[in-house]
Amino acid sequence: MALGQAAQPEHPQEPDHPDLSGHSDHSQHAGRPDSGPDPHRAGTSGGGTLIQNRYRLHELVGRGGMGEVWRALDESLGRRVAVKCLKPSTGHFGDAGFTRVLQERFRREARVAASLQHRGITVVHDFGDHDGVLFLVMELLDGRNLLQILDDAQRHPLPVPDISDIAEQVAAALAYTHGQGVVHRDLKPANIIRLTDGAVKICDFGIARLGHDIGFTSRLTGSGMAMGTPHYMSPEQIDAAEVDHRSDLYSLGCVLYELATGAPPFDLGDPWSILVGHRDTAPEPPRSRRPELPAEMERLILDLLAKDPEARPQDAADVCGRLKAMRAAGVAAAARRPDRLPGWARGLSTGSAARSTRVHRPAAGPHHALTGAWSTRTTTAVAAGPEALDALAARQAEAADLGRIGNWQQAYELHSAVCAERERVQGPEHPAALAGRYEAAGCLSRLGRAEEALRLYTWIAEVRGRVLGPDHDDTLAARHEAAYELGRLGRHLEAHQEYAAVLAARERTVGADDPDTLQCRHNLAVNLGRLGRAEEAYTEAALAAAGRTRALGPDDLDTLLTRCEVAYALGRLGRWGDALDAYRAVAEARARTLGAGHGDTLAARYEAGICLSRLGRSEEARGLFEELVAARTRTSGSADPETLRARHALGVSLGLLGQWDRALAEAREVAAIRERVLGPADPDTLAGKREIAVALGWLGRWAGALAVYREVADARERVLGAAHPDTLMSRTDEAHCLERLGREDEARALHRRVAARGGDGPEEL
Template sequence: MAAGHQEGHGQGRDEGHERIHEQGREQGHRQGQGPEGQGALIQGRYRLHELIGRGGMGEVWRALDESLGRRIAVKCLKPVGHAGDAGFTRILQARFRREARVAAALQHRGVTVVHDFGEHDGLLFLVMELLDGRNLLQVLDDAQRHPLPVPDITDIAEQVADALAYTHNQGIVHRDLKPANIMRLSDGSVKICDFGIARLGHDIGFTSRLTGTGMAMGTPHYMSPEQIGSGAEVDHRSDLYSLGCVLYELATGRPPFDLEDAWSILVGHRDTEPEPPRARRPELPAELERLILDLLAKDPEDRPQDAADVGGRLKAMRAAAGAAAASSPPVLPGWAAGLSTGSAARSTRAHRMPAPARHEITGAWSTRALAVEAGPDTLAALAARHTEGIDLGRVGNWRQAYDLHTAVAADRDRALGTEHPDTLASRHEAAYCLGRLGRTEEALRLYEYVADVRRRVLGPDHPDTLVARHEAAYALGGLGRYLEAHQIYSDVLAARERTVGPEHPDTLHCKHNLAFNLGRLGRTDESYAMAVEVADVRARVLGPDHPETLVTRFEVGYAQGQAGRWAEALETYREVAAARARELGADHPDTLAARYETGICLGRLGRSADALALYEELVEARTRIAGSTDTETLRARHALGVNLGRLGHWDRALAEARDVAAVRERVLGGEHPDTLVSKREVAVGLGWLGRWSTALAVYQDVADARERVLGADHADTLTSRNDEAHCLEQLGRTAEAQALYRRVSAQQQGGPERL
């Protein structure tokens, strides 16, 4: 059974809307917002729901076409480098319209459908069909760069060739064909994405220049020789070369020229013959290798001359393979029909296992027959590596743990099957590592996959199924999707109460996180009541000073603070801090987290001198333990500065805020939420010192950054616009201030007036 996780905890708040991380995982983490922001409405029609992809040219959002009630994807492209150039903007918009019309005219099952396009508040956007699947880069990465089975490669290649034959007949060349632009959907069909985007990217400012002159568009690992340099003609055969690069990577796990830097890769494409794929993977069919090498010919005249020819060769291979399979008796039992006997990794794409035939398996799974294939030593070695991955995670080596779990999952997939419980356990652990690495969306997708397969194989109420669903809910909370998380938590809680009882640790774990999630939904009273209930049961079953009891009591304190009951929250946090100091030590991160929240309560109760003294001690401890640039050290310093201001020490408060802002900008980036919080505190200090003109510039900088990152309608953006209006008022610019107040009010009420 896959290991569980520590619980999420709501903590860390002050005037700057800050949060801290309790025991490493905070469920209320705010997702980074895009150019518009979650919930934004584009052109009065397309409502953005969830950020699902981000790249150099912009972002892709899951969205809803409210006019048709259709789920869609919206790609937002943001020009760079020519912000004030009206002429450039006009040229770019004209090019965008031309390229988008071309893409929208394509009607083929292997090409992503473009429904609409336009410009909105300085953003160019494309409205596309929403695809349910993974691109080939993700498929390879999920398999730890193991190659795909030959039938999968030929199936993908044939579908891509068919789509290219269609687009080339329309006179359209993709110019940036690569694994990331080829989607394999859940039903096995394949679609090519981003026709016209590569050429548009050149105009927007994302050309792949290496020397500053003459570098054509494309991604180095998949660029044809004629794309390298400015004089060569590029036609449809360039796409065929790129297809050869993609197939080489699918067949061997690596691109044909996998060198250290971009220039070496390009020189390889131009001057070096690729290593034959069968030198890396001997069991590849000779005819597949021949096709790949033909596609990789340096001279376009030496390649297949059209995609239809490529498709014909692939169909002939498939027919020959089918005939050979029909004449050979199967060597594996029916329930193991998908297992590989060679060195190539099997696809990790989910599939249903066929039902057992005459030889029924006793129990859910049996490894007795598999021992002939893999051997007990192999299975024992995989189990040891799985345990090693868990141990790496325990000491915080999450990247290494993820790599190891992904590799073990691929090996177990080959040895045991995609849906075997051990394979799923490794994928579950890989998902957990992704969460700890901050790759929450990827973790969510992997948890959902594991939960779905376990539900089919093990049953909906099996403990492992419920663990995966619980983790999926946790990831949803981390992405701010609290309503979806609430539904899953509620379902899991009901199943656990039904199967193991209301006081089982897993039941209490789920109830704790449900209480946390209720708080994020604004249901404070319910959150508080449930947290108190869990804390009381844990205190009775585990003891009042048990870490899990204290975790939930911490959540009780947070709920008390949310309800404005600061005196009660102060008492709760003090008790938690004292207990943790006894059990874990005064310098343990969890002890310091509780002390931080104690300071918040003191400040809210007007006891800023006490809070200041506490934060001075906390800054010293955090610096000594983690260093001066650690995020928690900086958070404590920020709180110290806030309380200096409350006590009227504005010169010191301003100096502290400037110092923290500078460090955060260097460490986190200029538009990170914590950096902007500190910059706002700088403006607050300037205002209190009467330096309103300088404060206005800082407030405007923060507001503009939040609008770019979070969207114009986000609460933090509107707070900053109100700050800006207040500053204008102080400078006597009353008319401007009133106009800005009205606009902010209209946005808060969902009105049509926009900044």
């Protein structure tokens, strides 16, 4: 949650403080950041080379044996893209015949890659060559590849649900590509990207074979054996035998082994030993390294790692089917337990605000197991056998899958269809039918349809209250979600009343330190802050933080999130020293848990920098913001919103130190990038332009400042309206500039019009 709009200066000469940031992580395109471009390669002149009069290369974000990946702008369509540049090895450079053959093969492979249309495969938009450099234009992905995710987790294994989710999505993508006759040949964690919304994409189809043509191969011996990525090579690749789609399945087994244990199956000291391990040695069973791994998952991984392709699963669709069966078995088992709803019933909430971590208690209503009959005062269920209900559970799981990859509209439609069928066979007040409606409401929320989500959550809460009781966990969960939607709609007073009622019920039924109680208290504190009731917000946030520390530990991510809320409230109360200490403590804890370069760690450090500025410790703030700019640029790129936010704050700090020439240069560059990336009317773009005017004023260049203030005011009036507080603030800035220029009559007239708008509503200039 943002820490709020900083107070604006009374005079345009005084520099603004930037908004205090939220706690989000803006991830980069997969690929490791590099120290900088090679000046001998095309497209490296300050990251600004234009390829084919269309693709503007801005920043190098990754480099490997096959070439480089650049963050770029497609100037024809105005969209951000990733451009992968490839080049023949120097031994072939200048050989016209080789180059022609290579270019033709490149076009063939690029066409194959571009023809693949599946949600689990990175989209290839375009391809070509530029001054001898072959390039692919791909979608720019907001996520991390699996290698980075493992490294971020310090090589700790991933949670089993995450492994299953990733595996199923990769298998589905491979099933599609293998059906098209395309084999990847170099499947590895670095080529599998998990987006911020949970979707998984495979990249670099066709590039492995092309790499052999280009010359990006190494040799272990003089035997002529082509070297790929040793940790993930199939035995048939090592023996230079015929390779088909089952080689990709072996590589998938290697990837899953690494996700499940933290290390590849043959993590030996040198490439030769690794290859011998793949060819001749049985892998150590994953459960010997991680005993809690489900036996079915271990069996699948070991089947994929069979030396003989005939002993592996014969196609990716089979793998996908086995994964779905594992998940469906878990869903069905949960459905048959009388004391809780199916696992999918909470898999698609609107976020941490609605997530329950407790096991359900038996409902206080006339029901049996979910596979049995359900009767209420108003309906009589149609009999349905276990097979029909298992089929419904499988369809519900499919809807959950659609949500995980961000297809919220399809997920909503499928959830709704399944619910309609459940209502027919089990009755509309059956827990499973209500749980499905609950998930449908979550999809509506994700689609931005807050009004519809609110109506559905409210209806679910009313039915659950009547059937299960007003204090039942599921009733309170629906009321909690309804409060969340009220807040999203700006109805904060109603949200406060609902949160307070749910909190009281939670404390009464499960106690003050129950995770759901603490989540509700956290949300209540956030909402109180939105209402401007900072003292109460601080009290509730402090109570929630203390409870989460007791229940979850001081370094738990939810605990740290609430500690940030405490710091926010302290800042709103003007207790900047205490807020600084709180943010620093959170940043240190996040660095230990997530890593020093994680977005949430950097966000807490940013807040600490704001506190330093508020305390007048501008030199310390400047140093901190310079570090943050470097870190954000390294991890997210120079055009990322959080990088620009840190640069904006750096410019403000420079102004506070009287370094107005530097502050002006920084503000102009930030505003230019924001205008190009976000658009001229984006609020952040306009905030950046206002900093230009502030710096011009301090430098005595009032005519230039007036032009910029007027530009910002006109844009805000078009977008926000003449009576919006930000528009009125900009008009006041404009009036102050007129005063500085001696144009008193114009200034007084503008002040009067601002006052009229603020008191009586908008009027036309």
